[in-house]
Amino acid sequence: MFVPLHDGSTALIRPIAPEDAAALRRFHWTLSEDTIRNRFMSAKPNLTSGDTRYLCRVDGVDHVAVVAVDPQRPEAILGVARWVRYPDAPHRAEAAFVVTDRMQGTGVGSALAIALADLALERGITELTGSMLADNLGSENLFRRMAGGDVAVKRMGITNDVTAVLPQRPGRLAAMAARRRMRPGVRTETHRRRHAWRHAVAA
Template sequence: MATRNRMPPWHENFKAPSGRELLIRPIRPEDGAPLQGAFALFGPEEVRDRFLQAVDVLSDETAQRLTHPNPKTEISLVAAEPLPPGEAVVGAVARASIIPGTRDAEYAILVSRFLAGQGLGRQLMRKLVKWARGKYLDRMYGDIAQDNEPMLQLAASLGFKQVPHPSGTPGLVRMVLELAS
């Protein structure tokens, strides 16, 4: 029986239609500096859609929080060049976190404009959903700007349903996937 080359958990080689090869993998502490450096690659629209405000730099505090997820309650994945963590340019970040005291997880995905529209967001979202199902959660949700049509369509195509945002914030919708079925 042949031995197969297996990748570590949550790792996957991803080849975009453009031919660009990326490695989807869990974020590492060494990714902090490259992530901060690559933040400029994310266009103002992507950053605004994710952070719901104009943010020019990724703060040290936010980079620290992203690169040190609690493995019991969070998962943070990156799509990066197939180089060692700390050297690879990060082109996308996906994160899901269990809301304390609930069986719900909130997700967020940020994809560079250079990689948008190539299926990377879909693949990252599938991995987040798989993680949430593995944690036996009831639902997963994300807050999305109402004018972020690509993300709304992506979430809907994966079974997420649009609901009014609980805060009533204008221009913001919540996409919810019921996992308990």
Template sequence: MSAAQPRIRDITPADKAALRRLHARLSDESRYRRFHSAKTELTRGDLKYLTEIDGHDHVALVAEDPARPGELLGVVRAVRSGAGSREAEIAIVVRDDLQMHGLGAVLVDALRRRVDCEGVGALVAEVQGDNHRALRFFQGQGARQRQGGSGGGVWSLELPVRLP
């Protein structure tokens, strides 16, 4: 990544190849943590779902290296739990070599601003109980564990869109 700040923008259908390249660069563990399964490659159907979005009920932002247009550094998305719901599930992935350097927080902040404009009031993160880095990350962003949770060793964390 260059010294310049990454460009944060909405994902587009033209990002399919770049998203495939980002996914291929991720470690097995990062892919597993993102998809909660061993997902070695993205199918055409996956790429369509992940890039051809409506920008209202499904919002996704990418961090792009300004020195290398088309190189994705990370992706964050929010998918509403139902039409008109004020709650959306958040998912995030950052390239392994850039993890723990603040890009995730930049992406989450940008997503919060973006989904606030779409009427979303809370983001829900489903995090594997042994994923301590992600649990700390979301808690550091202000997320709190929800009552009941998802079960099966998965924590359900609620992250308010608007900061107090």
């Protein structure tokens, strides 16, 4: 599905495929150390062949993943989101997100989160959980988007465990795309400040 972004561009949200392995490795190389740390909760400068095999070869039932790509450059991944169902609790799944730094604040993460929620409901999942570093407010907010409001947060020192109970409203990604077409947004102030700081450092 094509989803408008807050900077005036558009992202294509689609299921990940085995053929995305090389693109996923290139995407990982674009991520800053902080973004990698927020996604994996540790340093991970490269994805191994085993990593990409696991991340791209999903079954679409118990392991679901979607990517956001640039429609003008479909080989360029902008973000990835996935969930994996708990074997002992089939109504629950663990979710994770990552968006390339230059696109953070443009609405890519929200689109991926809502796409995950839609796919979860279609497959009988009613709760999505995640473990994240305590200062990773971006991911916590994505769980709030999936829940349509408050989430349960268990604070455990340097990490938080978050649970989002999904609203029984299918088709939320299509509704989001329609709203954005009617009311184009802008990049968040956080993204503007980050982009300005990096530009100043690069100069």
